[in-house]
Amino acid sequence: MMEPVRWRATGREPLPGKLCLLDQTRLPEELVSVELDDIEAIRGAICRLVVRGAPAIGCAAALGLAAVCQHSAAETAAAFLEEVSAAAERLGSARPTAVNLGWALRRCRDALDRARGTGADAAALKSVLIGEALAILEEDKALCRSIGRVGVEIFGARKGMRVLTHCNAGGLATSGYGTALAPIYAAHEAGLAPRVYADETRPLLQGSRLTAWELRQAGVDVTVICDSMAAALMRTRRVGAVIVGADRIAANGDTANKIGTYGLAVQARHHGVPFYVAAPYSTIDTSIPDGSGIPIEERDPDEVRRGFGRLTAPADVAVWNPAFDVTPAALIDGIITEKGILRAPYERSIEGFLNSRLPGRPR
Amino acid sequence: MMEPVRWRATGREPLPGKLCLLDQTRLPEELVSVELDDIEAIRGAICRLVVRGAPAIGCAAALGLAAVCQHSAAETAAAFLEEVSAAAERLGSARPTAVNLGWALRRCRDALDRARGTGADAAALKSVLIGEALAILEEDKALCRSIGRVGVEIFGARKGMRVLTHCNAGGLATSGYGTALAPIYAAHEAGLAPRVYADETRPLLQGSRLTAWELRQAGVDVTVICDSMAAALMRTRRVGAVIVGADRIAANGDTANKIGTYGLAVQARHHGVPFYVAAPYSTIDTSIPDGSGIPIEERDPDEVRRGFGRLTAPADVAVWNPAFDVTPAALIDGIITEKGILRAPYERSIEGFLNSRLPGRPR
Numbered sequence: 199m200m201e202p203v204r205w206r207a208t209g210r211e212p213l214p215g216k217l218c219l220l221d222q223t224r225l226p227e228e229l230v231s232v233e234l235d236d237i238e239a240i241r242g243a244i245c246r247l248v249v250r251g252a253p254a255i256g257c258a259a260a261l262g263l264a265a266v267c268q269h270s271a272a273e274t275a276a277a278f279l280e281e282v283s284a285a286a287e288r289l290g291s292a293r294p295t296a297v298n299l300g301w302a303l304r305r306c307r308d309a310l311d312r313a314r315g316t317g318a319d320a321a322a323l324k325s326v327l328i329g330e331a332l333a334i335l336e337e338d339k340a341l342c343r344s345i346g347r348v349g350v351e352i353f354g355a356r357k358g359m360r361v362l363t364h365c366n367a368g369g370l371a372t373s374g375y376g377t378a379l380a381p382i383y384a385a386h387e388a389g390l391a392p393r394v395y396a397d398e399t400r401p402l403l404q405g406s407r408l409t410a411w412e413l414r415q416a417g418v419d420v421t422v423i424c425d426s427m428a429a430a431l432m433r434t435r436r437v438g439a440v441i442v443g444a445d446r447i448a449a450n451g452d453t454a455n456k457i458g459t460y461g462l463a464v465q466a467r468h469h470g471v472p473f474y475v476a477a478p479y480s481t482i483d484t485s486i487p488d489g490s491g492i493p494i495e496e497r498d499p500d501e502v503r504r505g506f507g508r509l510t511a512p513a514d515v516a517v518w519n520p521a522f523d524v525t526p527a528a529l530i531d532g533i534i535t536e537k538g539i540l541r542a543p544y545e546r547s548i549e550g551f552l553n554s555r556l557p558g559r560p561r
Numbered sequence: 562m563m564e565p566v567r568w569r570a571t572g573r574e575p576l577p578g579k580l581c582l583l584d585q586t587r588l589p590e591e592l593v594s595v596e597l598d599d600i601e602a603i604r605g606a607i608c609r610l611v612v613r614g615a616p617a618i619g620c621a622a623a624l625g626l627a628a629v630c631q632h633s634a635a636e637t638a639a640a641f642l643e644e645v646s647a648a649a650e651r652l653g654s655a656r657p658t659a660v661n662l663g664w665a666l667r668r669c670r671d672a673l674d675r676a677r678g679t680g681a682d683a684a685a686l687k688s689v690l691i692g693e694a695l696a697i698l699e700e701d702k703a704l705c706r707s708i709g710r711v712g713v714e715i716f717g718a719r720k721g722m723r724v725l726t727h728c729n730a731g732g733l734a735t736s737g738y739g740t741a742l743a744p745i746y747a748a749h750e751a752g753l754a755p756r757v758y759a760d761e762t763r764p765l766l767q768g769s770r771l772t773a774w775e776l777r778q779a780g781v782d783v784t785v786i787c788d789s790m791a792a793a794l795m796r797t798r799r800v801g802a803v804i805v806g807a808d809r810i811a812a813n814g815d816t817a818n819k820i821g822t823y824g825l826a827v828q829a830r831h832h833g834v835p836f837y838v839a840a841p842y843s844t845i846d847t848s849i850p851d852g853s854g855i856p857i858e859e860r861d862p863d864e865v866r867r868g869f870g871r872l873t874a875p876a877d878v879a880v881w882n883p884a885f886d887v888t889p890a891a892l893i894d895g896i897i898t899e900k901g902i903l904r905a906p907y908e909r910s911i912e913g914f915l916n917s918r919l920p921g922r923p924r
Binding site: 226227395397398399400401403406407410411414419420421422423424425426427428429430431433457458460461464465467468502503505506507508509510511512513515516517518519520523 | 589590758760761762763764766769770773774777782783784785786787788789790791792793794796820821823824827828830831865866869870871872873874875876878879880881882883886887
């Protein structure tokens with residue numbers, strides 16, 4: 199498995215070290231990593247999608263916060279926490295839709311607050327911060343494995359089932375195994391030989407550049423299609439399931455994910471193809487009752503007009519470029535989590551799922 | 562209006578001359594024309610989409626046949642017709658889905674057969690051939706104007722109505738005014754200020770490269786979106802209609818058009834947005850009872866893997882690249898023709914429409 203987000207310690211202790219990101223903007227042409235400990239460089243990497251995918255953004259933000267704050271010259275715990283606070287605000291504003299970004303930063307700050315309550319000084323707080331960030335990273339790996347174990351159920355005993363996915367919710371979007379791709383990897387490991395169709399996912403082609411690349415690395419059968427071909431695929435070939443990731447899930451199950459997900463859900467329902475969202479608990483945001491409250495990022499028109507170094511539209515034509523859309527819960531047949539597949543009515547199943555988690559679960 | 566297909570006579574008579582094509586592969590970056598009278602060059606131009614769009618392909622094939630056969634050294638009418646026959650077969654095999662290609666070539670050969678029946682010699686047949694090809698071109702212009710006059714009805718008196726279109730079924734796909742874009746141009750001329758959303762239309766981006774370009778040339782308000790954004794558009798902004806062109810319409814109304822059309826139709830139905838196909842009589846193929854009989858062209862995987870001049874997928878990953886899909890008649894709210902908007906049941910309305918045409922209508 200590739201590691202899109204890592205911590206590279208320069209000695210035996212976690213500190214000092216750097217946030218290490220696989221530069222996903224350069225895949226599949228080049229396999230290049232960058233090492234960062236400057237706040238604007240880290241924020242820029244999140245904005246430019248050097249790292250992307252809700253869980254990976256959360257991990258990168260937490261490790262990035264630790265990388266930046268290790269250099270703090272603050273002499274008191276209070277002064278250190280103020281610096282952490284400012285850095286977290288700056289990183290947290292990098293992208294609006296993925297809930298994991300704010301969630302991971304809040305989790306780090308909660309850990310620091312608890313430690314400060316026990317009298318930790320600035321130096322100790324630096325250790326607490328990197329420790330919490332590494333715990334988020336490790337937890338993410340474990341969550342993805344669990345999602346795979348749970349989600350493989352949708353394959354039943356079917357060999358060679360066709361699965362359609364959108365964007366990249368694989369190992370590159372998490373710290374290893376993926377969310378939407380986790381059940382596929384699990385099915386592959388179980389010898390079920392899944393046949394994956396990957397929407398290329400305009401405008402930034404995370405499907406053809408990233409999903410196709412990582413599935414091939416793992417030896418999984420994959421075919422790339424343009425986003426516009428999904429409906430014809432469902433009509434002319436038997437598709438067993440659509441599985442996508444999520445950037446934020448509201449309390450009622452409405453799900454924000456990469457633009458195009460909603461259209462796929464409409465098409466899947468029309469063709470009777472089960473439509474699944476795969477995500478860990480940290481992607482659920484019960485502070486938002488339904489999808490209408492999820493902020494949707496709109497990105498640079500040039501991603502559409504000249505996304506690949508060539509002008510493919512009139513240079514100054516108007517463009518609408520939302521990065522995400524919201525799929526209403528009514529079109530979702532199940533949400534694959536690390537503890538089971540949630541079913542409608544989602545208000546109830548989501549609440550039960552979150553309550554079932556161990557006490558001490560970060561808010 | 563631009564002229565994507567023209568005949569350039571070098572003297573006062575139509576012959577000698579050349580087929581002149583606006584090279585649509587180079588738009589919107591460059592406005593370049595090519596002049597052709599060699600059969601392989603003409604066939605290649607159709608294959609490479611220098612000229613594309615069902616009606617324009619028909620016009621180009623007819624004029625191309627005349628351009629090639631003007632150089633015939635045949636001394637008898639029979640020998641000339643054999644050469645025409647061979648050239649028509651070669652041109653007719655350039656692309657499989659658009660019915661207008663075969664239709665226009667057959668119409669030319671029918672005209673030659675009639676002329677031969679009246680005793681025309683090889684020289685006279687050359688004139689008949691270019692005359693028929695020019696008649697097809699002129700008729701196409703008139704048909705597009707009529708489609709515009711008929712189709713503007715769907716705007717009612719609504720100002721600023723949002724219309725979504727896919728691919729390019731505009732002036733560049735015909736010999737001037739378009740099919741799907743004809744009602745939009747007519748609404749624009751009537752002061753109704755339509756607001757057009759153009760799907761970029763992967764893989765070859767005819768929407769962003771061609772539709773957006775030609776609408777802007779005409780002063781029509783246009784916004785480009787990725788194909789994957791159409792469903793979100795329908796959900797978040799009021800879309801008054803979807804209008805698309807057609808490459809072939811079966812006897813029951815099932816319609817082959819650019820890949821992605823079918824998915825749009827599913828999404829339009831889900832959102833209660835009226836879905837229209839616009840096409841002249843020559844796009845209807847009553848020899849095919851329903852869409853299952855329409856041949857669907859599959860094109861080079863590299864259109865998807867490296868369509869922007871840069872590798873955007875693993876170099877040898879599998880790709881499924883159908884150029885068209887079939888929208889079942891049940892999802893089509895109306896077929897806008899030069900004589901009126903046909904409605905379901907289409908078997909009957911199509912038959913009535915074709916019967917209503919003047920006697921002497923080419924088969």
